[in-house]
Amino acid sequence: MRLQLHTNPGEIQPFLTDESSSTGSAEGISFPESEAEIWEALQFCRQHGAPITVQGARTGITGGAVPYGGQVINLSRCSRALGMAWDEPKQRFLLTVQPGMLFSQVQKGLAEKEFNTEGWSAESLRAYRRFCAGGRWYFPADITETSASIGGMVSTNASGAKSYLYGPMRSHVAGLRVLLADGRSVSLQRGEQFAHDGAFSLRLEDGSFIKGRLPSYRMPRVKNASGYYITPDMDLLDLFIGAEGTLGIVTEITIALAPLPALSWGILTFFEDSAHALLYVQALKRLEGKQKPAAIEYFDRACLEMIHREQVETHAHQGLPLLPAAEAVYTEFHHASQTDMDACVEKTANMLEKIGANLVDTWLAITPQDLEKLIGFRHAVPESINRVIAERKRDYPNITKLGTDMAVPDEKLEWVLGLYSGSIHAFGLEGLKFGHIGDNHLHVNILPRSTQEYDQGKALFLDWARQIIAAGGTVSAEHGIGKLKTAQLLAMYGQQAVAEMRLLKRCFDPLGLLNPGNMFAWEGGA
Structure with missing residues:
Protein backbone atom coordinates (compact mmCIF):
# COMPACT_ATOMS: atom_id res chain seq x y z
CA MET A 1 0.00 0.00 0.00
CA ARG A 2 1.68 3.21 -1.19
CA LEU A 3 -0.71 5.42 0.77
CA GLN A 4 0.60 5.55 4.32
CA LEU A 5 -1.53 3.71 6.86
CA HIS A 6 -1.08 4.96 10.42
CA THR A 7 -1.52 2.31 13.11
CA ASN A 8 0.19 3.99 16.06
CA PRO A 9 -2.49 4.49 18.77
CA GLY A 10 -1.11 7.95 19.49
CA GLU A 11 -1.69 8.99 15.87
CA ILE A 12 -5.17 7.48 15.77
CA GLN A 13 -6.44 8.80 19.11
CA PRO A 14 -7.19 12.42 18.04
CA PHE A 15 -9.51 11.12 15.30
CA LEU A 16 -11.72 8.87 17.44
CA THR A 17 -14.26 11.58 18.25
CA ASP A 18 -16.22 14.47 16.74
CA GLU A 19 -18.24 17.40 18.09
CA SER A 20 -20.75 14.96 19.61
CA SER A 21 -18.12 14.21 22.29
CA SER A 22 -18.67 10.47 21.85
CA THR A 23 -15.54 8.37 21.35
CA GLY A 24 -14.90 5.23 19.30
CA SER A 25 -12.03 2.99 18.28
CA ALA A 26 -10.05 2.19 15.13
CA GLU A 27 -7.15 -0.01 14.06
CA GLY A 28 -5.72 2.45 11.55
CA ILE A 29 -6.17 5.75 9.76
CA SER A 30 -5.13 7.10 6.36
CA PHE A 31 -5.13 10.62 4.92
CA PRO A 32 -5.57 10.39 1.12
CA GLU A 33 -5.06 13.51 -0.98
CA SER A 34 -6.65 12.34 -4.25
CA GLU A 35 -9.33 10.03 -5.58
CA ALA A 36 -6.63 7.51 -6.53
CA GLU A 37 -5.45 7.39 -2.92
CA ILE A 38 -9.03 7.11 -1.63
CA TRP A 39 -9.48 4.15 -3.99
CA GLU A 40 -6.27 2.61 -2.64
CA ALA A 41 -7.46 2.94 0.96
CA LEU A 42 -10.85 1.54 -0.01
CA GLN A 43 -9.30 -1.50 -1.67
CA PHE A 44 -7.13 -2.20 1.37
CA CYS A 45 -10.20 -2.16 3.61
CA ARG A 46 -12.17 -4.37 1.25
CA GLN A 47 -9.38 -6.94 1.00
CA HIS A 48 -9.12 -7.11 4.79
CA GLY A 49 -12.86 -6.96 5.47
CA ALA A 50 -12.31 -3.83 7.57
CA PRO A 51 -15.21 -1.50 8.36
CA ILE A 52 -14.61 2.03 7.05
CA THR A 53 -15.43 5.32 8.73
CA VAL A 54 -15.09 8.30 6.40
CA GLN A 55 -14.27 11.61 8.07
CA GLY A 56 -14.19 15.23 6.97
CA ALA A 57 -13.76 18.07 9.45
CA ARG A 58 -15.53 16.14 12.25
CA THR A 59 -17.85 19.04 13.08
CA GLY A 60 -20.99 16.86 13.22
CA ILE A 61 -22.83 16.44 16.51
CA THR A 62 -24.52 13.06 16.01
CA GLY A 63 -21.41 10.85 16.02
CA GLY A 64 -21.36 10.16 12.28
CA ALA A 65 -17.55 10.51 12.08
CA VAL A 66 -16.86 8.40 15.19
CA PRO A 67 -15.38 5.02 14.11
CA TYR A 68 -16.76 1.68 15.25
CA GLY A 69 -13.51 -0.25 14.82
CA GLY A 70 -11.82 -0.94 11.48
CA GLN A 71 -10.16 1.79 9.43
CA VAL A 72 -10.66 5.55 9.22
CA ILE A 73 -10.35 7.31 5.85
CA ASN A 74 -9.90 10.96 6.75
CA LEU A 75 -10.50 13.30 3.81
CA SER A 76 -9.21 16.52 5.38
CA ARG A 77 -6.26 16.59 2.94
CA CYS A 78 -8.57 16.28 -0.09
CA SER A 79 -9.06 20.02 0.13
CA ARG A 80 -8.54 21.53 -3.33
CA ALA A 81 -10.76 23.24 -5.84
CA LEU A 82 -10.63 21.08 -8.98
CA GLY A 83 -12.23 23.28 -11.62
CA MET A 84 -14.89 25.76 -12.65
CA ALA A 85 -17.50 25.90 -15.40
CA TRP A 86 -20.01 28.38 -16.77
CA ASP A 87 -23.54 26.94 -16.91
CA GLU A 88 -24.99 28.79 -19.91
CA PRO A 89 -28.63 27.58 -19.63
CA LYS A 90 -28.87 28.67 -15.99
CA GLN A 91 -26.46 31.61 -16.27
CA ARG A 92 -24.35 30.61 -13.28
CA PHE A 93 -20.89 29.40 -12.36
CA LEU A 94 -20.23 25.87 -11.12
CA LEU A 95 -17.29 25.08 -8.84
CA THR A 96 -15.95 21.54 -8.39
CA VAL A 97 -14.14 20.79 -5.14
CA GLN A 98 -12.71 17.86 -3.22
CA PRO A 99 -14.78 16.73 -0.20
CA GLY A 100 -12.29 17.92 2.41
CA MET A 101 -12.39 21.55 1.32
CA LEU A 102 -13.95 23.66 4.07
CA PHE A 103 -17.01 25.86 3.66
CA SER A 104 -14.93 28.80 4.91
CA GLN A 105 -12.23 28.10 2.30
CA VAL A 106 -14.80 28.08 -0.50
CA GLN A 107 -16.32 31.38 0.62
CA LYS A 108 -12.90 32.98 1.06
CA GLY A 109 -11.78 31.86 -2.40
CA LEU A 110 -14.96 33.22 -3.95
CA ALA A 111 -14.77 36.53 -2.07
CA GLU A 112 -11.11 37.08 -2.98
CA LYS A 113 -11.46 35.49 -6.44
CA GLU A 114 -8.41 33.40 -5.73
CA PHE A 115 -8.07 29.62 -6.08
CA ASN A 116 -5.08 27.38 -6.70
CA THR A 117 -5.69 26.47 -10.35
CA GLU A 118 -2.84 23.98 -10.71
CA GLY A 119 -4.03 21.03 -12.79
CA TRP A 120 -7.21 22.75 -13.99
CA SER A 121 -8.37 22.04 -17.55
CA ALA A 122 -8.30 24.71 -20.26
CA GLU A 123 -12.10 24.93 -20.09
CA SER A 124 -11.97 25.47 -16.31
CA LEU A 125 -9.36 28.19 -16.70
CA ARG A 126 -11.54 30.00 -19.27
CA ALA A 127 -14.47 29.91 -16.86
CA TYR A 128 -12.22 31.07 -14.02
CA ARG A 129 -11.02 34.08 -16.02
CA ARG A 130 -14.64 34.98 -16.74
CA PHE A 131 -15.45 34.60 -13.03
CA CYS A 132 -12.55 36.87 -12.01
CA ALA A 133 -13.49 39.53 -14.56
CA GLY A 134 -17.17 39.71 -13.62
CA GLY A 135 -19.28 40.53 -10.57
CA ARG A 136 -19.19 38.94 -7.13
CA TRP A 137 -20.45 35.39 -6.62
CA TYR A 138 -20.87 33.24 -3.52
CA PHE A 139 -22.01 29.82 -2.33
CA PRO A 140 -25.51 30.39 -0.88
CA ALA A 141 -25.64 27.24 1.28
CA ASP A 142 -25.70 28.60 4.82
CA ILE A 143 -24.33 26.88 7.90
CA THR A 144 -23.37 28.16 11.34
CA GLU A 145 -20.25 25.98 11.59
CA THR A 146 -18.11 27.46 8.82
CA SER A 147 -15.27 25.02 9.53
CA ALA A 148 -17.42 22.16 8.19
CA SER A 149 -16.18 20.38 5.06
CA ILE A 150 -18.16 20.45 1.82
CA GLY A 151 -18.22 16.65 1.86
CA GLY A 152 -19.67 16.68 5.36
CA MET A 153 -22.33 19.14 4.23
CA VAL A 154 -23.29 16.73 1.44
CA SER A 155 -23.29 13.82 3.88
CA THR A 156 -25.93 15.37 6.14
CA ASN A 157 -27.66 17.69 3.64
CA ALA A 158 -26.59 20.52 5.94
CA SER A 159 -28.54 23.74 6.32
CA GLY A 160 -28.66 26.87 8.47
CA ALA A 161 -30.44 30.14 9.13
CA LYS A 162 -30.61 31.36 5.52
CA SER A 163 -31.80 27.99 4.26
CA TYR A 164 -35.27 29.49 4.73
CA LEU A 165 -34.73 31.31 1.42
CA TYR A 166 -31.96 29.32 -0.25
CA GLY A 167 -32.76 25.76 0.80
CA PRO A 168 -30.45 23.07 2.24
CA MET A 169 -27.22 21.75 0.71
CA ARG A 170 -29.19 19.58 -1.74
CA SER A 171 -30.43 22.71 -3.51
CA HIS A 172 -26.86 23.71 -4.42
CA VAL A 173 -25.32 20.40 -5.51
CA ALA A 174 -25.14 20.15 -9.31
CA GLY A 175 -22.99 17.03 -9.50
CA LEU A 176 -21.12 14.36 -7.53
CA ARG A 177 -18.44 11.81 -8.19
CA VAL A 178 -18.68 8.78 -5.92
CA LEU A 179 -16.54 5.71 -5.23
CA LEU A 180 -18.58 2.66 -4.27
CA ALA A 181 -17.47 0.06 -1.74
CA ASP A 182 -16.28 -2.36 -4.46
CA GLY A 183 -14.11 0.30 -6.12
CA ARG A 184 -16.41 1.12 -9.02
CA SER A 185 -17.26 4.77 -9.58
CA VAL A 186 -20.14 6.91 -10.77
CA SER A 187 -20.24 10.51 -11.96
CA LEU A 188 -23.67 12.06 -11.56
CA GLN A 189 -24.93 15.36 -12.91
CA ARG A 190 -28.28 16.68 -11.78
CA GLY A 191 -31.00 15.85 -14.27
CA GLU A 192 -29.27 12.84 -15.90
CA GLN A 193 -30.38 9.65 -14.09
CA PHE A 194 -33.74 9.12 -12.42
CA ALA A 195 -35.73 6.47 -10.61
CA HIS A 196 -39.03 5.43 -12.17
CA ASP A 197 -42.00 4.56 -10.00
CA GLY A 198 -39.76 3.49 -7.12
CA ALA A 199 -37.31 1.42 -9.21
CA PHE A 200 -33.80 2.51 -10.15
CA SER A 201 -31.06 1.40 -12.52
CA LEU A 202 -27.94 3.47 -11.87
CA ARG A 203 -25.41 3.43 -14.72
CA LEU A 204 -21.82 3.39 -13.44
CA GLU A 205 -18.71 4.68 -15.15
CA ASP A 206 -17.62 1.22 -16.40
CA GLY A 207 -20.99 0.65 -18.09
CA SER A 208 -22.35 -1.68 -15.41
CA PHE A 209 -25.55 -0.99 -13.48
CA ILE A 210 -26.77 -1.09 -9.90
CA LYS A 211 -30.46 -1.95 -9.84
CA GLY A 212 -32.98 -2.06 -7.05
CA ARG A 213 -36.09 -0.59 -5.50
CA LEU A 214 -36.32 2.49 -3.37
CA PRO A 215 -37.81 2.28 0.12
CA SER A 216 -41.57 2.80 0.09
CA TYR A 217 -41.85 5.19 3.04
CA ARG A 218 -42.99 8.77 2.61
CA MET A 219 -40.92 11.55 4.13
CA PRO A 220 -42.66 14.05 6.42
CA ARG A 221 -43.64 17.35 4.79
CA VAL A 222 -41.17 19.34 6.87
CA LYS A 223 -37.52 20.31 6.75
CA ASN A 224 -35.93 16.88 7.16
CA ALA A 225 -32.51 15.22 7.47
CA SER A 226 -33.66 11.85 8.81
CA GLY A 227 -32.90 8.75 6.75
CA TYR A 228 -32.47 8.47 3.00
CA TYR A 229 -34.09 11.10 0.79
CA ILE A 230 -36.69 9.14 -1.18
CA THR A 231 -39.30 10.07 -3.80
CA PRO A 232 -40.65 7.60 -6.41
CA ASP A 233 -39.20 9.36 -9.50
CA MET A 234 -36.24 11.04 -7.84
CA ASP A 235 -33.00 12.26 -9.35
CA LEU A 236 -30.53 9.54 -8.33
CA LEU A 237 -27.97 12.20 -7.48
CA ASP A 238 -30.09 12.92 -4.41
CA LEU A 239 -29.63 9.39 -3.06
CA PHE A 240 -26.09 10.29 -2.01
CA ILE A 241 -26.96 13.68 -0.46
CA GLY A 242 -27.91 13.17 3.17
CA ALA A 243 -26.95 9.47 3.05
CA GLU A 244 -24.31 10.03 5.76
CA GLY A 245 -21.63 8.19 3.79
CA THR A 246 -23.44 4.84 3.87
CA LEU A 247 -23.80 4.36 0.08
CA GLY A 248 -20.43 5.53 -1.24
CA ILE A 249 -17.48 7.85 -0.72
CA VAL A 250 -17.95 11.23 -2.38
CA THR A 251 -14.69 12.27 -4.07
CA GLU A 252 -15.82 15.36 -6.02
CA ILE A 253 -18.64 17.83 -5.48
CA THR A 254 -19.88 20.35 -8.04
CA ILE A 255 -21.67 23.23 -6.36
CA ALA A 256 -23.78 25.95 -7.96
CA LEU A 257 -22.80 29.53 -7.21
CA ALA A 258 -25.10 32.55 -7.07
CA PRO A 259 -24.59 36.29 -7.56
CA LEU A 260 -23.88 38.00 -4.24
CA PRO A 261 -26.98 40.00 -3.19
CA ALA A 262 -26.49 43.70 -3.87
CA ALA A 471 -47.70 15.25 14.83
CA GLY A 472 -46.09 14.66 11.41
CA GLY A 473 -42.67 16.06 12.29
CA THR A 474 -39.10 14.83 12.08
CA VAL A 475 -36.49 13.87 14.68
CA SER A 476 -33.70 15.57 12.70
CA ALA A 477 -34.12 18.59 10.46
CA GLU A 478 -30.46 19.38 9.74
CA HIS A 479 -27.90 17.46 11.83
CA GLY A 480 -28.64 13.97 10.52
CA ILE A 481 -29.04 10.71 12.42
CA GLY A 482 -25.42 9.61 12.77
CA LYS A 483 -24.85 6.95 15.41
CA LEU A 484 -26.63 8.73 18.26
CA LYS A 485 -30.18 9.00 16.90
CA THR A 486 -30.72 5.59 15.30
CA ALA A 487 -33.40 4.71 17.87
CA GLN A 488 -35.25 7.93 17.02
CA LEU A 489 -35.11 7.15 13.28
CA LEU A 490 -36.55 3.71 14.01
CA ALA A 491 -39.34 5.30 16.04
CA MET A 492 -40.02 7.78 13.24
CA TYR A 493 -40.27 5.39 10.30
CA GLY A 494 -40.77 1.95 11.88
CA GLN A 495 -39.12 -1.46 11.46
CA GLN A 496 -40.29 -2.03 7.87
CA ALA A 497 -38.91 1.28 6.59
CA VAL A 498 -35.54 0.78 8.30
CA ALA A 499 -35.39 -2.74 6.84
CA GLU A 500 -35.95 -1.19 3.38
CA MET A 501 -33.14 1.31 4.08
CA ARG A 502 -30.85 -1.61 4.85
CA LEU A 503 -31.81 -3.28 1.56
CA LEU A 504 -31.00 -0.07 -0.32
CA LYS A 505 -27.60 0.11 1.36
CA ARG A 506 -26.95 -3.53 0.46
CA CYS A 507 -27.42 -2.68 -3.24
CA PHE A 508 -24.45 -0.30 -3.04
CA ASP A 509 -22.44 -1.85 -0.19
CA PRO A 510 -23.19 -5.60 0.05
CA LEU A 511 -20.57 -6.20 2.77
CA GLY A 512 -21.75 -3.30 4.92
CA LEU A 513 -18.28 -1.75 5.10
CA LEU A 514 -19.13 1.94 4.69
CA ASN A 515 -19.78 3.95 7.85
CA PRO A 516 -21.31 1.13 9.91
CA GLY A 517 -23.62 2.40 12.62
CA ASN A 518 -24.66 5.55 10.77
CA MET A 519 -28.40 5.93 10.31
CA PHE A 520 -29.30 2.44 11.55
CA ALA A 521 -27.71 0.26 14.22
CA TRP A 522 -24.79 -1.81 12.99
CA GLU A 523 -25.33 -5.56 13.00
CA GLY A 524 -21.95 -6.61 11.64
CA GLY A 525 -23.03 -5.75 8.10
CA ALA A 526 -25.69 -3.97 6.10
Missing part, protein backbone atom coordinates in the same frame (compact mmCIF):
# COMPACT_ATOMS: atom_id res chain seq x y z
CA LEU A 263 -28.06 44.69 -0.56
CA SER A 264 -28.64 42.91 2.75
CA TRP A 265 -30.30 44.18 5.90
CA GLY A 266 -31.45 42.75 9.19
CA ILE A 267 -33.85 43.56 11.98
CA LEU A 268 -34.00 42.28 15.57
CA THR A 269 -37.42 42.80 17.10
CA PHE A 270 -38.38 42.29 20.75
CA PHE A 271 -41.75 41.04 22.01
CA GLU A 272 -43.32 40.74 25.45
CA ASP A 273 -44.43 37.16 24.86
CA SER A 274 -44.29 34.29 22.39
CA ALA A 275 -47.86 34.94 21.20
CA HIS A 276 -46.87 38.30 19.67
CA ALA A 277 -43.61 36.85 18.35
CA LEU A 278 -45.61 34.12 16.59
CA LEU A 279 -47.95 36.69 15.01
CA TYR A 280 -44.90 38.39 13.52
CA VAL A 281 -43.41 35.10 12.31
CA GLN A 282 -46.69 34.14 10.65
CA ALA A 283 -46.81 37.52 8.89
CA LEU A 284 -43.21 37.10 7.72
CA LYS A 285 -44.01 33.68 6.28
CA ARG A 286 -46.66 35.25 4.06
CA LEU A 287 -44.06 37.43 2.35
CA GLU A 288 -43.11 36.13 -1.10
CA GLY A 289 -41.02 37.03 -4.12
CA LYS A 290 -38.59 39.91 -3.66
CA GLN A 291 -39.75 40.42 -0.06
CA LYS A 292 -39.31 36.84 1.15
CA PRO A 293 -36.88 36.82 4.11
CA ALA A 294 -33.53 35.06 3.86
CA ALA A 295 -33.70 34.07 7.54
CA ILE A 296 -36.29 34.07 10.34
CA GLU A 297 -34.70 33.21 13.69
CA TYR A 298 -36.33 33.06 17.14
CA PHE A 299 -34.84 33.54 20.62
CA ASP A 300 -36.88 33.00 23.76
CA ARG A 301 -36.70 35.08 26.94
CA ALA A 302 -34.22 32.65 28.54
CA CYS A 303 -31.75 33.25 25.67
CA LEU A 304 -31.86 37.01 26.11
CA GLU A 305 -31.60 36.74 29.90
CA MET A 306 -28.48 34.59 29.55
CA ILE A 307 -26.80 37.09 27.20
CA HIS A 308 -27.85 40.02 29.44
CA ARG A 309 -26.42 38.24 32.50
CA GLU A 310 -23.08 37.74 30.74
CA GLN A 311 -23.07 41.38 29.64
CA VAL A 312 -23.50 42.55 33.24
CA GLU A 313 -21.44 39.95 35.14
CA THR A 314 -18.55 39.18 32.79
CA HIS A 315 -18.71 42.18 30.41
CA ALA A 316 -19.06 39.80 27.45
CA HIS A 317 -20.80 40.80 24.19
CA GLN A 318 -19.62 44.40 24.50
CA GLY A 319 -20.41 45.02 20.84
CA LEU A 320 -24.13 44.70 21.64
CA PRO A 321 -26.42 47.08 23.57
CA LEU A 322 -27.90 45.71 26.80
CA LEU A 323 -30.67 43.28 25.93
CA PRO A 324 -34.19 43.74 27.31
CA ALA A 325 -36.07 40.99 29.15
CA ALA A 326 -38.12 39.83 26.18
CA GLU A 327 -38.47 37.36 23.33
CA ALA A 328 -36.82 38.23 20.03
CA VAL A 329 -37.08 37.48 16.31
CA TYR A 330 -34.17 38.16 13.97
CA THR A 331 -35.00 38.58 10.28
CA GLU A 332 -32.61 39.07 7.38
CA PHE A 333 -33.49 40.19 3.86
CA HIS A 334 -31.52 40.20 0.59
CA HIS A 335 -32.33 42.48 -2.34
CA ALA A 336 -31.14 43.28 -5.85
CA SER A 337 -31.96 47.01 -5.68
CA GLN A 338 -32.43 49.92 -3.27
CA THR A 339 -36.04 50.24 -4.44
CA ASP A 340 -36.78 46.64 -3.42
CA MET A 341 -35.07 47.18 -0.08
CA ASP A 342 -36.95 50.41 0.71
CA ALA A 343 -40.29 48.76 -0.08
CA CYS A 344 -39.46 45.80 2.16
CA VAL A 345 -38.33 47.98 5.09
CA GLU A 346 -41.61 49.90 4.88
CA LYS A 347 -43.65 46.69 4.63
CA THR A 348 -41.91 45.19 7.67
CA ALA A 349 -42.41 48.35 9.74
CA ASN A 350 -46.13 48.33 8.91
CA MET A 351 -46.39 44.66 9.91
CA LEU A 352 -44.74 45.35 13.27
CA GLU A 353 -46.97 48.37 13.89
CA LYS A 354 -50.11 46.28 13.32
CA ILE A 355 -48.86 43.61 15.74
CA GLY A 356 -48.13 46.26 18.37
CA ALA A 357 -44.37 45.73 18.55
CA ASN A 358 -42.16 48.33 20.21
CA LEU A 359 -40.44 49.96 17.23
CA VAL A 360 -38.32 52.20 19.49
CA ASP A 361 -36.44 49.19 20.89
CA THR A 362 -36.11 47.46 17.52
CA TRP A 363 -32.56 47.05 16.21
CA LEU A 364 -32.27 47.81 12.50
CA ALA A 365 -29.08 47.04 10.56
CA ILE A 366 -28.75 48.48 7.06
CA THR A 367 -24.95 48.78 6.88
CA PRO A 368 -22.63 45.76 6.61
CA GLN A 369 -21.04 46.71 9.96
CA ASP A 370 -24.38 46.83 11.80
CA LEU A 371 -25.51 43.62 10.12
CA GLU A 372 -22.39 41.88 11.42
CA LYS A 373 -23.37 42.94 14.95
CA LEU A 374 -26.81 41.36 14.59
CA ILE A 375 -25.30 38.20 13.14
CA GLY A 376 -22.92 38.27 16.13
CA PHE A 377 -25.93 38.29 18.45
CA ARG A 378 -27.34 35.23 16.69
CA HIS A 379 -24.06 33.38 17.25
CA ALA A 380 -23.71 34.62 20.85
CA VAL A 381 -26.47 32.34 22.13
CA PRO A 382 -24.86 28.94 21.31
CA GLU A 383 -21.46 30.32 22.35
CA SER A 384 -22.84 31.30 25.76
CA ILE A 385 -24.52 27.91 26.15
CA ASN A 386 -21.20 26.17 25.50
CA ARG A 387 -19.50 28.32 28.14
CA VAL A 388 -22.15 27.44 30.74
CA ILE A 389 -21.83 23.72 30.03
CA ALA A 390 -18.02 23.85 30.17
CA GLU A 391 -18.26 25.43 33.63
CA ARG A 392 -20.75 22.83 34.90
CA LYS A 393 -18.68 19.94 33.58
CA ARG A 394 -16.07 20.78 36.21
CA ASP A 395 -18.50 19.49 38.86
CA TYR A 396 -20.26 16.89 36.69
CA PRO A 397 -17.79 15.61 34.04
CA ASN A 398 -20.32 13.25 32.43
CA ILE A 399 -22.92 15.86 31.50
CA THR A 400 -23.12 17.50 28.07
CA LYS A 401 -25.37 20.04 26.43
CA LEU A 402 -28.64 18.44 25.37
CA GLY A 403 -30.03 19.88 22.14
CA THR A 404 -32.96 19.01 19.88
CA ASP A 405 -33.04 19.13 16.08
CA MET A 406 -36.73 18.45 15.48
CA ALA A 407 -39.13 20.21 13.11
CA VAL A 408 -42.92 20.22 12.78
CA PRO A 409 -45.51 21.21 10.15
CA ASP A 410 -46.65 24.86 10.01
CA GLU A 411 -49.89 24.21 11.83
CA LYS A 412 -48.05 22.60 14.77
CA LEU A 413 -45.62 25.44 15.52
CA GLU A 414 -47.64 27.05 18.31
CA TRP A 415 -48.34 23.61 19.78
CA VAL A 416 -44.69 22.57 19.86
CA LEU A 417 -43.62 25.84 21.50
CA GLY A 418 -46.15 25.13 24.23
CA LEU A 419 -44.97 21.53 24.53
CA TYR A 420 -41.36 22.61 25.02
CA SER A 421 -42.15 25.38 27.50
CA GLY A 422 -44.59 23.30 29.54
CA SER A 423 -42.23 20.33 29.85
CA ILE A 424 -39.22 22.43 30.83
CA HIS A 425 -41.27 24.20 33.50
CA ALA A 426 -42.84 20.97 34.80
CA PHE A 427 -39.44 19.33 35.30
CA GLY A 428 -37.85 22.46 36.73
CA LEU A 429 -35.05 22.34 34.15
CA GLU A 430 -33.02 25.18 32.70
CA GLY A 431 -33.84 25.31 29.01
CA LEU A 432 -33.57 27.69 26.08
CA LYS A 433 -35.43 27.74 22.76
CA PHE A 434 -33.92 29.32 19.67
CA GLY A 435 -33.33 28.76 15.99
CA HIS A 436 -34.93 28.44 12.60
CA ILE A 437 -38.55 29.27 13.37
CA GLY A 438 -39.20 30.08 9.70
CA ASP A 439 -38.86 26.35 9.03
CA ASN A 440 -40.66 25.42 12.30
CA HIS A 441 -37.29 24.06 13.37
CA LEU A 442 -36.24 25.13 16.86
CA HIS A 443 -33.22 24.01 18.82
CA VAL A 444 -34.16 23.43 22.44
CA ASN A 445 -31.12 23.25 24.69
CA ILE A 446 -31.33 21.79 28.19
CA LEU A 447 -28.48 22.94 30.46
CA PRO A 448 -28.31 20.26 33.19
CA ARG A 449 -27.10 21.30 36.63
CA SER A 450 -26.62 17.72 37.84
CA THR A 451 -26.43 14.14 36.61
CA GLN A 452 -30.08 13.71 37.60
CA GLU A 453 -31.14 16.65 35.42
CA TYR A 454 -29.03 15.27 32.58
CA ASP A 455 -30.94 11.97 32.73
CA GLN A 456 -34.26 13.83 33.01
CA GLY A 457 -33.40 15.87 29.94
CA LYS A 458 -32.58 12.80 27.85
CA ALA A 459 -35.87 11.16 28.86
CA LEU A 460 -37.72 14.36 28.00
CA PHE A 461 -36.17 14.45 24.51
CA LEU A 462 -37.41 10.92 23.81
CA ASP A 463 -40.92 11.93 24.87
CA TRP A 464 -40.79 15.02 22.65
CA ALA A 465 -39.60 12.90 19.73
CA ARG A 466 -42.54 10.53 20.19
CA GLN A 467 -45.06 13.37 20.23
CA ILE A 468 -43.47 15.25 17.33
CA ILE A 469 -43.39 12.11 15.17
CA ALA A 470 -47.11 11.63 15.88
